[in-house]
Amino acid sequence: MRLLLIGFGTVGQGLAELLIEKRDALVRDYGLNARVVGIADMLKGSIVDPRGLPLDRVLASLAADGDLRHLSGARFEGGALDMIQTVDADAMLEATYTDIKTGQPATGHVRAALERGMHVVTTNKGPVALHYHELRRLAAAHGVRFLFEGAVMSGTPVLNLVRTTLAGSSIHEIQGILNGTTNYILTQMEAGLDYGAALAQAQALGYAEAVPDADVLGWDALAKVTILANVAFGADLRPADSPCLCITEITPAKIDEARARGQRYKLIGRVWREGEAVKAAVAPQSLDLSHPLAGVSGATNALTISTDTLGDMTIIGPGAGRRATGFSMLIDLIHRGGRP
Amino acid sequence: MRLLLIGFGTVGQGLAELLIEKRDALVRDYGLNARVVGIADMLKGSIVDPRGLPLDRVLASLAADGDLRHLSGARFEGGALDMIQTVDADAMLEATYTDIKTGQPATGHVRAALERGMHVVTTNKGPVALHYHELRRLAAAHGVRFLFEGAVMSGTPVLNLVRTTLAGSSIHEIQGILNGTTNYILTQMEAGLDYGAALAQAQALGYAEAVPDADVLGWDALAKVTILANVAFGADLRPADSPCLCITEITPAKIDEARARGQRYKLIGRVWREGEAVKAAVAPQSLDLSHPLAGVSGATNALTISTDTLGDMTIIGPGAGRRATGFSMLIDLIHRGGRP
Numbered sequence: 001m002r003l004l005l006i007g008f009g010t011v012g013q014g015l016a017e018l019l020i021e022k023r024d025a026l027v028r029d030y031g032l033n034a035r036v037v038g039i040a041d042m043l044k045g046s047i048v049d050p051r052g053l054p055l056d057r058v059l060a061s062l063a064a065d066g067d068l069r070h071l072s073g074a075r076f077e078g079g080a081l082d083m084i085q086t087v088d089a090d091a092m093l094e095a096t097y098t099d100i101k102t103g104q105p106a107t108g109h110v111r112a113a114l115e116r117g118m119h120v121v122t123t124n125k126g127p128v129a130l131h132y133h134e135l136r137r138l139a140a141a142h143g144v145r146f147l148f149e150g151a152v153m154s155g156t157p158v159l160n161l162v163r164t165t166l167a168g169s170s171i172h173e174i175q176g177i178l179n180g181t182t183n184y185i186l187t188q189m190e191a192g193l194d195y196g197a198a199l200a201q202a203q204a205l206g207y208a209e210a211v212p213d214a215d216v217l218g219w220d221a222l223a224k225v226t227i228l229a230n231v232a233f234g235a236d237l238r239p240a241d242s243p244c245l246c247i248t249e250i251t252p253a254k255i256d257e258a259r260a261r262g263q264r265y266k267l268i269g270r271v272w273r274e275g276e277a278v279k280a281a282v283a284p285q286s287l288d289l290s291h292p293l294a295g296v297s298g299a300t301n302a303l304t305i306s307t308d309t310l311g312d313m314t315i316i317g318p319g320a321g322r323r324a325t326g327f328s329m330l331i332d333l334i335h336r337g338g339r340p
Numbered sequence: 341m342r343l344l345l346i347g348f349g350t351v352g353q354g355l356a357e358l359l360i361e362k363r364d365a366l367v368r369d370y371g372l373n374a375r376v377v378g379i380a381d382m383l384k385g386s387i388v389d390p391r392g393l394p395l396d397r398v399l400a401s402l403a404a405d406g407d408l409r410h411l412s413g414a415r416f417e418g419g420a421l422d423m424i425q426t427v428d429a430d431a432m433l434e435a436t437y438t439d440i441k442t443g444q445p446a447t448g449h450v451r452a453a454l455e456r457g458m459h460v461v462t463t464n465k466g467p468v469a470l471h472y473h474e475l476r477r478l479a480a481a482h483g484v485r486f487l488f489e490g491a492v493m494s495g496t497p498v499l500n501l502v503r504t505t506l507a508g509s510s511i512h513e514i515q516g517i518l519n520g521t522t523n524y525i526l527t528q529m530e531a532g533l534d535y536g537a538a539l540a541q542a543q544a545l546g547y548a549e550a551v552p553d554a555d556v557l558g559w560d561a562l563a564k565v566t567i568l569a570n571v572a573f574g575a576d577l578r579p580a581d582s583p584c585l586c587i588t589e590i591t592p593a594k595i596d597e598a599r600a601r602g603q604r605y606k607l608i609g610r611v612w613r614e615g616e617a618v619k620a621a622v623a624p625q626s627l628d629l630s631h632p633l634a635g636v637s638g639a640t641n642a643l644t645i646s647t648d649t650l651g652d653m654t655i656i657g658p659g660a661g662r663r664a665t666g667f668s669m670l671i672d673l674i675h676r677g678g679r680p
Contacts, residue, residue, distance in 0.1 A: 022508060030507065155650050157505030164504050165497030167370065167674050168362060169667065292656055295635040309667035310495050313657035316632055317650055327649035334507045
């Protein structure tokens, strides 16, 4: 299986490390003989080798000077889209940065790869939140898969869980903590910090960006609930269709009032059926301490899935991270041959 | 797909209800056209119809007088084993009572069905805890599947999760709350009841049996950790190989001491690697209140799975129940064609 890695930041490198580490087990247990034939990154440059790039040397070269192009004999003159349109591969793995407003350039990469008959695996929320149904149809028309486990809760297998292990169930509500950065900030505010100090700490730890809007204004969580609405409920929503309230409304005074009631604030993303319609929303909510989501602290994510067969089921796991998000792409590669 | 239902108590009836309710969706979405051709129950009698038993009339007849044999024209003279050995079917669904010491009569049913080339789906811990590897090999030799999602955490998809959505991961520890009855008793003791009163309440609610040994002495949890050790870690353990301490050691005084330390007692089943060996144990443990398992209250079950790819992932859901356990058999039927 020949792979193109488009975007070679934390997630792409995490995947490369797993492919090196698990090479033998993947061939033995899943017949997955993965060969990375091209890597393109906007900042780090592009390299290609149809015989397979030596991933350990690629990572070493990157660690040495932050540039891929110094790997001898593999330099590719052109950007991501050129690579997708000219290099032959079986799957394109998209892990460029997420632009939740436009979904670009990731959506262009995904379309181009599907049109060339490559499977697409992505961790990028943009294309899935904005164009899921179009891209799914495009994949079907070309007989390939469009997979994106990592777009929601990183490698914690929530989408695969809904698709495979809850098959035959009808889901009537999904709600949870979908953004680790704001959950970390709220956890610190519970411990006594004000919003500014908690945000600064999240930034210092690398959880929050310098411009933290996508997290703290709720857009990241909104993109994820939109994906859940479209994938798990068959809706056709865009992020802008649903209300989104953010944690900047929560003050230390409100946190104290909630504590006095035996409650705790969480930023909750929610999708539910209302008659024939599917609704989605993101908003801070104060939950009873006995609620399964109230105890989820720090940068962890969690979802409670309510079904007609099991009642409530909750899954708690990492919502980000080099290795966890790299794994989300690996599990999609392993499952590429499975049921859509 | 012709099914035999062996054991027609709560679980078997829960499955029958789901098969009626989801008939059209199962055919449409999964190509699963299930026809129950035989039902055998030690107390309620046996019925057979090769054209398919009318499940709605079967359930109505049972509700009327508690006996299957009054359904006209379908009476089968013989027990479960006779039915498995003489009636043609594609899958045998085993949901008789669990005997954790001997695994019988369930193991005999499973062997007979596998030897006749039927897939086997069971919710019964006995055969899996005692004979997993033998039965798996027997299934492979006859080209059929041996599936048992419901044996651990009922329909909460922990075994399917390990098998499919965590594929490619290496698991180094699994620990959790695997017995809802004892978790309910401990939750009531936290609220101020003594052990006897909490047990009486669990019995009144139908959570605990009149002879509650399998739950309160930890045998049920021990059978489940043994299954996890053998299935998820490839070990070859029997329940008697592992230590098992029980909740009868926990006094109100110990609960108060734990509370003063900011901790809470839970009955924890655990499987882990120790060098090349796989170890398993069941014991009460006092957990910090911030531990994900400390907040799991009442009859709910939960497992934390520690992997090399995701770190810790926790799944919380029902550990029993007519519909949830019935669903475990349905999901195994849907997945029968999947990867073992």
